[in-house]
């Protein structure tokens with residue numbers, strides 16, 4: 001699929017009237033986000049014959065998982081047109097396109113954050129690129145502070161919803177209807193089916209998988225104990241500095257989302273000790289391979305056969321003939337992901 005294909009030709013039966021409305025002229029200029037994402041997508045797809053339908057965002061200390069992809073093509077972010085460069089410690093800053101078992105995937109070894117000085121749009125740009133590549137589902141992982149008492153260090157938590165306290169939104173500015181609606185619905189931002197399957201599978205495996213609400217803050221300073229008490233009062237179970245812009249852009253682009261937090265520390269004031277980023281990183285490194293193996297097995301059994309991966313009504317990416325042949329994204333003959341492969345599904 002060419003990422004530059006006309007969006008309308010591909011989607012005559014699936015695109016809602018709102019989506020085919022004339023795009024805002026300022027957002028559809030040759031240098032608009034849609035076009036820039038298309039250029040990056042074309043560049044990436046020109047380097048590999050793999051056509052990923054799932055993206056994984058692997059952050060601090062967790063990128064190593066993508067080193068295990070088979071038939072991997074690695075592309076440093078610096079080489080990809082318009083791609084933002086990660087400056088955070090523990091972020092390799094490259095894209096890895098390959099296979100987990102027989103499943104084509106694209107993994108981000110590191111992400112960029114608002115606290116690095118990037119805009120919300122820039123943070124979400126890789127998701128726009130994935131959308132233009134034909135990606136249908138994204139697994140967003142992060143490191144988070146546990147606000148809820150039982151969310152202790154090392155626990156994996158499936159994100160059920162988020163509270164955006166970052167003060168920004170990647171959809172600010174002219175809306176490009178080729179991506180999605182001006183006022184995009186966020187009622188089920190975190191795919192219910194993915195959540196249920198991941199929790200069920202995690203519990204079946206005895207790793208005590210829970211769900212929680214993620215509060216996205218700007219950072220880079222950690223929260224004060226008073227802020228954590230405030231977050232607790234408004235219904236947050238976890239706190240972190242990432243993920244929210246990517247989720248908003250993914251949903252706006254018709255991509256389904258699974259969000260998983262690895263609790264690297266009790267949030268400020270929950271325990272009587274200060275927070276230290278190097279410790280957080282170290283914990284991510286130590287815990288994630290342990291927990292990630294379990295999670296890998298959980299996701300390997302659930303995601304490839306999940307009907308939510310059925311091609312969505314994304315207006316600009318045509319599913320491959322193979323993918324659209326069945327009711328799921330992956331033909332049932334595909335073997336599930338080997339459990340050793342998604343060995344790190346949680347990072348900031």
Ligand code: HPA
Pocket residue numbers: 143144145146222223239240241264265266267268275280348
């Ligand atoms: N707060 C914010 N972000 C985080 C934390 C935290 O306690 N831990 C890991 N990322």
